[in-house]
Amino acid sequence: xxxxxxxxxxxxxxxxxxRLKGFPRETPQVLNMFALYVSLPALVLLxxxxxxxxxxxxxxVIVPWGMLLLSVALLLLGGRLFRWPRHxxxxxxxxxxxxxxxxxxxxxxxxxxxPAGLPHLIVYxxxxxxxxxxxxxxxxxxxxxxxxRTDFAAIARKMLLFPPTVxxxxxxxxxxxxxxxxxxxxxxxxxxxxxPLVMTxxxxxxxxxxxxxxxxxxxxxxxxxxxxxxxxxxxxxxLLGEQGLAVEVSVLEAGMPPMVTAAALAVIAGxxxxxxxxxxxxxILLCFGTLPLLYYxxxxxx
Numbered sequence: 001x002x003x004x005x006x007x008x009x010x011x012x013x014x015x016x017x018x019r020l021k022g023f024p025r026e027t028p029q030v031l032n033m034f035a036l037y038v039s040l041p042a043l044v045l046l047x048x049x050x051x052x053x054x055x056x057x058x059x060x061v062i063v064p065w066g067m068l069l070l071s072v073a074l075l076l077l078g079g080r081l082f083r084w085p086r087h088x089x090x091x092x093x094x095x096x097x098x099x100x101x102x103x104x105x106x107x108x109x110x111x112x113x114x115p116a117g118l119p120h121l122i123v124y125x126x127x128x129x130x131x132x133x134x135x136x137x138x139x140x141x142x143x144x145x146x147x148x149r150t151d152f153a154a155i156a157r158k159m160l161l162f163p164p165t166v167x168x169x170x171x172x173x174x175x176x177x178x179x180x181x182x183x184x185x186x187x188x189x190x191x192x193x194x195x196p197l198v199m200t201x202x203x204x205x206x207x208x209x210x211x212x213x214x215x216x217x218x219x220x221x222x223x224x225x226x227x228x229x230x231x232x233x234x235x236x237x238x239l240l241g242e243q244g245l246a247v248e249v250s251v252l253e254a255g256m257p258p259m260v261t262a263a264a265l266a267v268i269a270g271x272x273x274x275x276x277x278x279x280x281x282x283x284i285l286l287c288f289g290t291l292p293l294l295y296y297x298x299x300x301x302x
Contacts, residue, residue, distance in 0.1 A: 004112070038193070042167075082216060091266045113245065
């Protein structure tokens with residue numbers, strides 16, 4: 001649990017930095033870009049060769065797609081019951097089903113399961129979340145955004161050239177060739193920068209302003225993302241007799257708050273900006289309570 005405390009400390013540090021004039025507004029973007037292009041690829045390169053292709057390894061691929069179907073069904077039901085306008089429903093359909101499974105997921109999985117959980121996380125994030133985001137997310141942007149057309153070919157190229165994706169492909173290709181000791185040490189040292197950078201950026205970006213019109217869809221969307229989806233994933237896995245680290249990492253990943261990039265694209269596409277920002281900020285804040293409870297539920301149902 002002390003790793004979890006360290007995560008919280010970096011978030012608080014980011015919130016402090018936001019109040020200091022010496023840190024410009026672009027600080028979180030710079031921190032995230034370094035993490036995206038250096039720290040995260042180093043971690044993926046280090047852990048990808050440890051991915052074992054087995055029956056258990058399939059679960060981190062299946063769970064995110066199952067949670068997508070569940071979330072979309074619940075959100076469409078909510079949209080019908082509460083008669084949300086199109087720009088509100090579009091935000092929920094884009095932002096709620098895809099979680100922050102890498103930047104926030106990595107420090108959380110490390111805190112609860114240690115380094116052993118990271119290979120399963122990489123599968124969940126890269127083959128699950130990123131594939132969903134690039135395919136399903138593109139469809140939602142094209143359907144609910146102001147622009148009626150989306151360049152799917154450009155999105156596919158960006159996905160294939162995404163630094164962690166390139167690192168995953170390279171790491172899997174090099175599975176049979178152990179890294180030289182100095183290279184492995186360099187990758188390890190670079191990967192250690194991920195948690196401080198990302199969690200400081202998260203704290204810097206936290207905003208808790210909650211306009212009254214978004215409270216209803218915000219509460220509904222976060223209830224689906226942080227509570228209903230992961231608990232149903234846990235229940236289904238246990239009913240099917242599935243146990244082990246891959247299951248537990250997948251369930252915890254299913255309970256991660258909404259993806260920051262999805263919220264940013266929702267704003268760019270002309271959907272509701274206040275709801276997009278609130279889903280990310282409040283979701284991150286609440287996950288510091290929901291994820292430990294979810295981990296406790298995993299222990300109780302072993």
